[in-house]
Each structure stands twice: as structure tokens, then as C-alpha cells.
Amino acid sequence: MKTVYLETFGCQMNELDSELVRGHLESLGYAFTAEPKDADVLLFNTCSVREHAESKAYSRVGIVGKRKRAGEKLILGVLGCMAERDGVDMLRRYPQIDLLCGPGELDKLPMLIDNVVRTTALEISTMNDVQDRVALAGNTSRRSAALSASADDLETLDLARAFDPDRATSGVRSAYVRITRGCNKFCTYCVVPYTRGAEVHRPPDSIVEECRRLAASGVIEVTLLGQTVNHYRYTHGVAVTLDGREQPQIGPGLSAFRNETIEDPNLTTFAKLLARIHDEVPELARIRFLTSYPKDFGDDVLQVMASRPRICRYLHVPVQSGSNRILKLMNRGYTVEEYLQFTDRVLEVLPDASIAGDIIVGFPTETDEDFELTKDLLRRVPFKNNFIFKYSPRPGTTAITRFEDDVPLAVKKLRNNELLVLQAEIGAAVHADWVGREVEVLVERLTNRSPIAHGAPSAADPRVSLGTALAPPMRGPRDEGSELAVQVSGRTPGDLITVFQVPTREQAQQLLGTIVRVRIEGSGPLILHGKMVDVDAALQNELRH
Ligand code: SAH
Ligand code: SF4
Numbered sequence: 001m002k003t004v005y006l007e008t009f010g011c012q013m014n015e016l017d018s019e020l021v022r023g024h025l026e027s028l029g030y031a032f033t034a035e036p037k038d039a040d041v042l043l044f045n046t047c048s049v050r051e052h053a054e055s056k057a058y059s060r061v062g063i064v065g066k067r068k069r070a071g072e073k074l075i076l077g078v079l080g081c082m083a084e085r086d087g088v089d090m091l092r093r094y095p096q097i098d099l100l101c102g103p104g105e106l107d108k109l110p111m112l113i114d115n116v117v118r119t120t121a122l123e124i125s126t127m128n129d130v131q132d133r134v135a136l137a138g139n140t141s142r143r144s145a146a147l148s149a150s151a152d153d154l155e156t157l158d159l160a161r162a163f164d165p166d167r168a169t170s171g172v173r174s175a176y177v178r179i180t181r182g183c184n185k186f187c188t189y190c191v192v193p194y195t196r197g198a199e200v201h202r203p204p205d206s207i208v209e210e211c212r213r214l215a216a217s218g219v220i221e222v223t224l225l226g227q228t229v230n231h232y233r234y235t236h237g238v239a240v241t242l243d244g245r246e247q248p249q250i251g252p253g254l255s256a257f258r259n260e261t262i263e264d265p266n267l268t269t270f271a272k273l274l275a276r277i278h279d280e281v282p283e284l285a286r287i288r289f290l291t292s293y294p295k296d297f298g299d300d301v302l303q304v305m306a307s308r309p310r311i312c313r314y315l316h317v318p319v320q321s322g323s324n325r326i327l328k329l330m331n332r333g334y335t336v337e338e339y340l341q342f343t344d345r346v347l348e349v350l351p352d353a354s355i356a357g358d359i360i361v362g363f364p365t366e367t368d369e370d371f372e373l374t375k376d377l378l379r380r381v382p383f384k385n386n387f388i389f390k391y392s393p394r395p396g397t398t399a400i401t402r403f404e405d406d407v408p409l410a411v412k413k414l415r416n417n418e419l420l421v422l423q424a425e426i427g428a429a430v431h432a433d434w435v436g437r438e439v440e441v442l443v444e445r446l447t448n449r450s451p452i453a454h455g456a457p458s459a460a461d462p463r464v465s466l467g468t469a470l471a472p473p474m475r476g477p478r479d480e481g482s483e484l485a486v487q488v489s490g491r492t493p494g495d496l497i498t499v500f501q502v503p504t505r506e507q508a509q510q511l512l513g514t515i516v517r518v519r520i521e522g523s524g525p526l527i528l529h530g531k532m533v534d535v536d537a538a539l540q541n542e543l544r545h
């Protein structure tokens with residue numbers, strides 16, 4: 001049987017897709033390895049959102065090419081958004097790639113691998129058998145009737161998710177749950193609507209059931225995923241299969257968001273979905289969601305959050321720019337003033353809420369004045385962090401055809417750095433506000449003495465590099481009066497990274513995946529640090545469970 005190495009690039013959607021692919025292949029008998037050298041099937045689940053993301057994957061493809069040319073018998077598959085965006089042309093340019101599988105076709109992956117194995121064994125692999133090695137939605141299928149059928153297959157993949165009964169003891173007690181696929185927004189710079197297709201909402205019953213099963217297998221935190229989670233809407237009974245099951249639904253037009261106050265018993269809105277998960281799966285200690293769109297975020301969602309304590313007061317709600325002119329060119333559909341009204345509304349209803357976002361610098365025609373407006377906006381909102389990206393023209397998007405990429409790279413870099421420094425100041429103030437308070441922390445990893453050096457979320461995560469540079473010096477083990485003191489890190493319900501020390505490595509291991517109380521004593525631009533409240537009681541408590 002084959003051994004698979006699967007590497008994931010890109011967003012949380014891709015992480016979830018990789019988890020589902022892994023579960024699917026494992027159920028068919030494939031083994032997995034963390035070492036590319038030990039694998040005979042190498043799969044890269046790729047991202048197309050910026051050129052940099054693609055170059056990383058291409059460099060891996062190059063390495064595998066060398067190994068294949070040196071005579072190693074390997075199967076190389078490119079999955080995800082890059083496969084969908086580049087299409088079969090990629091096979092011509094990189095003959096070492098054996099199969100392509102778009103993000104909407106992942107249920108077909110085992111069949112593609114089988115086909116490659118068969119044709120390779122018969123040594124008949126040519127460009128003629130391409131259709132057997134490629135599963136892509138293709139641009140033409142967007143909004144076609146075929147979409148709902150393929151979405152339904154994908155629904156099966158989500159539903160067939162492996163629920164690992166060892167999860168409860170493995171320390172991994174956090175899971176992603178998809179609520180919406182695709183995106184209908186067509187921001188002019190963005191490839192996602194082309195790679196992931198039209199917005200499709202999963203039936204709420206499937207989502208609640210998945211949460212329930214995850215909780216039963218030991219998960220205590222779920223993060224609901226969608227490109228624009230607040231656009232989730234499901235009208236019951238509209239699409240019912242012959243055997244009475246409801247099919248996922250293609251998202252409605254934005255007009256559906258008007259008259260939101262009308263109570264329709266057949267409609268599940270995002271607010272209702274959140275409330276259902278909270279109320280029907282009480283074992284979940286934390287319910288979070290990513291990513292929110294600044295428009296169409298109703299007060300109903302805020303009210304549900306305010307009245308249900310286990311829904312995390314954390315909003316990732318990218319603003320992208322502080323200039324109305326640039327927002328318009330980006331086709332974001334809101335103004336700076338509307339964004340500010342939204343964040344004010346959030347903080348009024350949920351004063352403790354953490355707000356995070358994304359910014360693009362150097363969008364075509366962005367002037368110094370536009371950039372100053374972005375800085376003004378940053379100063380106006382207490383952002384706990386912002387991911388800052390340099391505009392990267394993406395093939396197939398409206399922006400690349402309509403606008404010249406006229407902001408020089410040197411200017412993009414300068415603006416990027418300037419925003420990082422400003423965001424560090426803002427983040428420092430947001431985090432400093434928590435000093436002296438007690439917070440609940442879901443313990444995620446041992447970090448040794450440096451909070452960042454080990455087990456950081458991802459080397460590409462700007463939070464991490466900034467955290468390394470600006471985190472306060474960590475006290476050594478001796479400060480705690482023990483040779484063995486170990487530093488651990490986790491997150492508050494508002495997604496604030498928190499580090500603290502525990503007396504021994506063994507105790508730290510025991511606390512992984514549990515929620516503990518920490519008294520905050522200090523802070524940095526991206527980090528809180530403090531002392532665990534009543535270590536002994538927490539450990540006793542954990543030992544009893
Ligand atoms: N659906 C989410 C974002 C998904 S992509 C939303 O609308 O908020 C994640 C982030 O990548 C975006 O928020 C944007 O800041 C950035 N991004 C997307 N396309 C980009 C491009 N062509 N160049 C630079 N950054 C880009
Ligand atoms: Fe891309 Fe815009 Fe959709 Fe986000 S909302 S995925 S930025 S098109």
C-alpha cells in the first residue's frame with residue numbers, strides 16, 4: 001500500500017480540506033508520513049491567493065521533479081486552488097506532476113491516484129490520458145447546474161469526516177467546520193471566487209451534527225469556516241433530493257439581506273446557526289468563526305453572541321484599505337464610514353470583543369494620501385492584529401485586466417513595514433488593556449522558554465515574526481523556583497495569544513487541550529503573559545477527567 005506525504009499551503013479552508021483528504025485516504029488504507037523522503041505519493045494542497053504562495057508550492061514541485069528524474073518512482077499530485085487556477089497547462093509545464101485535483105473535486109482524489117498507478121504500471125502515461133488524472137471544476141461550471149451535483153459530492157466528503165476517538169487524549173481539541181464553500185463577492189484582486197466557485201451553504205442539520213460528533217470525540221473548540229461566514233443563509237425545503245435529504249444551497253443575492261428582521265421559520269440565518277450550535281452542543285466550550293465580511297453583519301448576530309457565553313467574542317473582519325476610492329476599485333461594497341459604524345456597533349454590544357483584519361497595501365493607483373487614510377483607519381479601531389499583504393496581481397482577476405500594477409515594489413514594502421510598526425503600537429495598547437485581568441486560555445502548545453520558537457502556528461504567520469521581535473524577554477526556569485519550569489501558550493476566547501509557565505514538562509503536557517485561568521501580568525504587541533491561577537487545582541481537575 002502507498003505512503004502519502006501531504007503538505008498544505010494557504011488558508012484554514014485548505015487545512016480542513018487536507019484533514020478531510022487524509023481521513024478519506026486513510027479509510028482506504030493509505031498510510032501517511034511527515035517525511036517527504038519516506039513517501040511514494042506526494043500531495044501538495046496549494047494556494048493561489050498571492051504569487052508568493054504559488055512560488056512556494058512550485059519550488060516543492062521542482063524538488064520532486066529532481067527526484068523523479070533521478071529515477072525515484074513517485075506520484076506527484078497538485079491539489080487545491082493552484083490546480084484549479086492553472087488547469088491542465090500545469091501538466092505541460094511540469095511533466096513531473098501526475099495529477100491535478102481542484103478544491104471542489106477532492107472526493108475524486110482516490111480515483112485519480114488509482115488511475116495514475118494503473119497507467120504508470122502499464123507505462124502508458126501520456127497527455128492523452130489527461131482526463132483520467134485531472135479533476136477540476138473549470139471556470140465554465142461556475143453557476144451551472146452541474147455545480148449543485150458536485151457540491152453534493154463534496155458534502156459527502158465533509159459528512160464522512162473521520163472522528164478520531166483518540167482526539168480527547170491527543171491534545172488536539174480544536175476543529176474546523178465548514179459552513180459555506182466558495183465566494184460570490186468578486187473583490188477585484190481576488191482569485192478565490194474562481195478557484196472555489198460559487199457560494200454554497202451547507203444544511204444546518206449537517207453542520208450541527210458534525211459539531212455534535214466532533215464534541216463526542218473530544219473536541220472543545222470549533223471554528224466555523226467560510227469566506228464570508230455572515231452571508232450564511234439556508235432556506236429549508238427548497239432543494240430536497242428524492243430520498244428527502246436536503247441539498248446544499250447556492251447563496252442568494254445580496255438583496256436577501258434586506259428585511260432581515262422578518263421571522264421566517266424556514267430560514268436559517270448565520271445568527272440562528274450560531275445559536276443552534278451553542279444551544280444544541282453544550283459540550284463545546286468555544287465556538288468561533290472565520291472570516292466575517294464587513295457588510296451584512298446584522299445586529300441579530302451580535303445579540304446571539306452577547307447572550308451566549310460560549311461564542312467567542314472574536315471577529316476577523318478584513319477592511320483591506322482605509323481609502324474609499326481604493327475600496328471602490330476593490331469592489332468591496334462598503335465605505336470606511338460604514339466599516340467604522342460596524343466596529344463601533346460591535347464594541348457597543350460586546351465591549352470585550354477582539355477585532356482583527358487584513359490590509360492590502362499597494363493596490364493599483366494607491367497614493368500616499370490613500371495610504372495615510374489606511375493609517376488613520378488603523379488608529380481608529382482597536383485591532384488586536386492585522387495581516388498586511390502587498391498587492392499581488394493574480395491572473396484571471398478583474399484587477400489584473402483593468403488596472404496596471406503601478407505601485408513599485410519598494411513602495412509596497414515601505415508601506416507594509418510602516419503598517420507593521422503602526423499595528424504593533426495598536427496591538428500593544430489592546431493587549432496592555434488586559435494586564436491585571438484574569439482570562440481563560442485554551443492551552444495549545446509547549447513553547448519552551450521562547451514563546452515563539454517552537455510549535456508556532458506557521459512560519460509565514462506575520463503574528464509570529466512580530467511576536468518574536470517584540471515579545472518581552474521571557475524569564476528563565478529558575479525565576480519560577482524550579483529547574484524544570486516549562487512555558488506553554490494558548491489563546492483566550494478573543495484569540496489573544498497568552499503564554500505562561502508551568503512547573504514541569506509533564507504537567508504542561510497534561511494541560512494541553514484544556515482551558516485554564518491565567519492572571520495577566522504583562523503584554524506585548526501580539527502577546528499576553530501571566531501566571532496560571534491555582535496550578536494545583538487545575539492539574540487535579542485535569543487528572544480527574
Ligand atoms: N474572504 C476573506 C479573505 C480571503 S483571502 C475576506 O474577504 O475577508 C485572505 C486575504 O488575502 C484577503 O483578506 C486579502 O487581504 C488578501 N489577498 C487576497 N488577494 C490578494 C492579492 N491579490 N494580493 C494581496 N493580498 C491579497
Ligand atoms: Fe476574495 Fe473578496 Fe471573496 Fe474574500 S470576499 S474570498 S477577498 S472575493
Ligand code: F3S
Nearest residue numbers: 010011047048049081
Ligand atoms: Fe488560498 Fe484558496 Fe484559501 S487561494 S487563501 S487556499 S481559498
